[in-house]
Amino acid sequence: MKTVIEAEEISRNFGKVKALDNVTFSVNEGEIFGFIGPDGAGKTTLFRIVTTLLLPDSGTMKVLGFDSIKDFRELRKHIGYMPGRFSLYPDLSVEENLNFYATVFGTTVNENYSLIEAIYKHLEPFRKRLARDLSGGMKQKLALSCALIHRPRLLVLDEPTTGVDAVSRVEFWEILQGMKEHNITVLVSTPYMDEAMRCNRVALIQQGQILTIDTPDNIKSGFRGKLFKIKAPGKFKLINAVRDHHNTLSAYPFGDSVHATFFNDTVPEDFVNYLTMKGIENVQITESEAHIEDRFLELMNI
Amino acid sequence: MKNNSKPVTGYPSSKGEETMERGETVITVRNLVKKFGSFVANDNLTFEVYRGEIFGFLGANGAGKTTAIRILSGLLQPTSGEVRVAGFDAWKESEMIKKHIGYMCQKFSLYEDLTVKENIQLYGGIYGMSDELIKERTEALLEKLRFTEYKDRLISGLPLGFRQKLAFAVAVLHQPEIVFLDEPTGGVDPITRRQFWEMIYETADSGITVFVTTHYMDEAEYCDRVSIMSEGRIVALDTPENLKKQFNTESIEEVFISIARPGKSSINLLNINQ
Known part of the structure; x- marks a missing residue:
């Protein structure tokens, strides 16, 4: 099995706050790996380091064989990142946003349309609508389409389902399950424990430290008492x-x-x-x- | 879970929560309709909520929950129908309704650049409490939450779990008839979450009705009764236990999905069975 992310002893402080405290984990190719923990646990900081947007204070991070510090330019071409906050251009239309992201990554919407078709077809009828006028569920689908349009090998999703209703959440997880077929590895975070069951492996994280990493079933059976x-x-x-x-x-x-x-x-x-x-x-x-x-x-x- | 759990001891639930004393009605809604132009946001809602009950109000985005809550809290007039909240008529006495309810949402409830004590005083003042009463309840509240030593700290420097508990205590400072909570335990750690639910139970036990809206179905499981809205209507209303029985499912999430996404209820739900 190929390793897609190898993080060793990653630490990062913000002033006195230890956002990440000696975090070590690895993610295998094709898996859905979830970080489960409350607000303030360090999930976003970690994802920003994985996506080369933030430097760790110490530790090493290899992603897709690249060093996340030295090779950040090359690495960025292969990562799709959907931040927790909606970050598309609100004053561009659905179509314009998608074209923009394709162009930035030196590709076209046509070239990779097959990858996003299942998601984008829900948006097609609204392609002329400005992104700011979309409903929450549709914004989320557009953000995912934009994160995928350059056919990344690793998809990083920071709390993609926060504030989304239960029906849209189920649809979203179904889409993520489909990423495996395209050989895309998924790194996802959520504060909601029930979503852990949808990942292949999860890390429970609290106050910058990983409590455990395992399959959801093994974590459950790790409960010691009756x-x-x-x-x-x-x-x-x-x-x-x-x-x-x-x-x-x-x-x-x-x-x-x-x-x-x-x-x-x-x-x-x-x-x-x-x-x-x-x-x-x-x-x-x-x-x-x-x-x-x-x-x-x-x-x-x- | 069904296959792995076996009855050990105790009594069968032939009566269960049905025998709970229902007490008086604090929210009465009959044939409530709210239209925005030709769009029907609330389509003939009829339901009651009882004193001391923890009532879950669920629905997909755009189902009409926010509109209904705005009407119940006196912020919006209905188009037609009868709405009584805490004994007051939503048509004629909306200002009185506002005085007898509390509200807390996950995103914003406390002023970050005020101290703990200042926030309590501010809300006490807004709710028209006397200085003496504010002082008395502030002390009691701080002591109960064991926050006394933090009373002069700014909210911005306090951990999230701490803020959430304080926000809830402030929302019931004036001892309202009903407190509305919007995703009250979203994003907090599992221990704080449990402490929070115990606060909610205690509040309900003291006779304050707790009205919870949430997208998270595992929060709904904590409620005494839950209603599910879809396209402006209430399509289910019962105890979580009865709803699960009625839909033959193991979780409220499955109930919700089978209602809100008819015809696709057999989707890959095994993955979320805990």
């Missing part, structure tokens, strides 16, 4: 009661239930009675597979 899902009406009372039991190791809200782990990995014998005494009824307890967010929480608590 997780129980507890449901009952009146969540505020429930969470406090669960947390107060002397056998409880952890308890936190998760969707419609409370996720909890217990001493000895078993639900205490008197637990349902205990909850009833606290005025909580209709309790359902099930053993549950950990979600990727459970593992993230476990890693944060170390």
Whole structure:
């Protein structure tokens, strides 16, 4: 398997803030590699270093065989970058934006149309419309078309689905899955844990440090304790009661239930009675597979 | 998940959340229509929201959510229909509605160049609270969030998770009947997110209704009931559990997609099953 990105011990500070603290990872050709972490974790800084837009304070970064510092001019020809903020020309039309990006990279829209056809066909009816007048979902599709028009070997997407509705998000991920056929590697970031499941491998990142890198399934199965899902009406009372039991190791809200782990990995014998005494009824307890967010929480608590 | 989770103990949910005390109605919407020219943004909406409920308000971009929220918060007049919020009529008493609601969005809620304390005072003043009451609630709030030592710090220098919690506390400072939250936990780390939901639960438990709009379906799972809008109409409204049962799915995301993208509901959803 060919390696497309090789980052070693990358650090970058902004004043006193350690945006990236000794980050090492590699990305293989053709994979969708996701960086999952909250705002301020360092995702954008890292992507700006990968795309040669920012220099690291220390560490080395090889992308597509090029050194991201020395060979930045050559490297830029092979990367498509979609920043988190919409950055096309608002006063150019859809068509003009696309032509502009093609020209900048020394190519034409016709030459690479097959690559963007599936995405661009949704925009075709609006090709004369100014970019600023497009809806959020359409802006995103246009930005992706522009990032792909020079047929890059690596596509870098910084939070492409933030603020986009669930339907457009699913469509967007379907498009990314299709990049593999064109031999394009995808590096993508998101603050949303559920999107991790759509990547081949993910890195969980927090405060400039990588907590773990693995396939989504392996990350989930890395959860060490036995997780129980507890449901009952009146969540505020429930969470406090669960947390107060002397056998409880952890308890936190998760969707419609409370996720909890217990001493000895078993639900205490008197637990349902205990909850009833606290005025909580209709309790359902099930053993549950950990979600990727459970593992993230476990890693944060170390 | 279904195959991997087995019942361990407890009672079957024959009654479940249906037995929850519904209490009084704080939002009543009947046959609400809002048109902009010939465009129908809200097409005959009818629903109720109850006291102390966490109500999720979902819909794709352009489904009409923002219009409905603007009407519910007294910022926009309906074209026709009945809308009562916190006991006030949206036609005649929109100013009163504004006084009895709180609002927080992810993007902007606090003034970055004011301190923690100044932000609290500013909002207290806007909501017409007396100086004495502002002082009393400011102290209580700071103590509860354990923010007392940060009270003179500028918002711009504080971590995001901290700001989010403070923004929420400020949005309910005047103890409104209803607080509107727009993607309240977007972009925050998983621990802060949990602390935030606990704050929401506590607020709801104290009798304040929490009205949540979000694009993120995993946030919807935390709500007591959720409604889903599509093309100006409410096309589903129930507890997350019942909606999942009704659509025979494992997540609200799948429910949402099967409603908002009919005919394509069997798309590659296995990938997002957690």
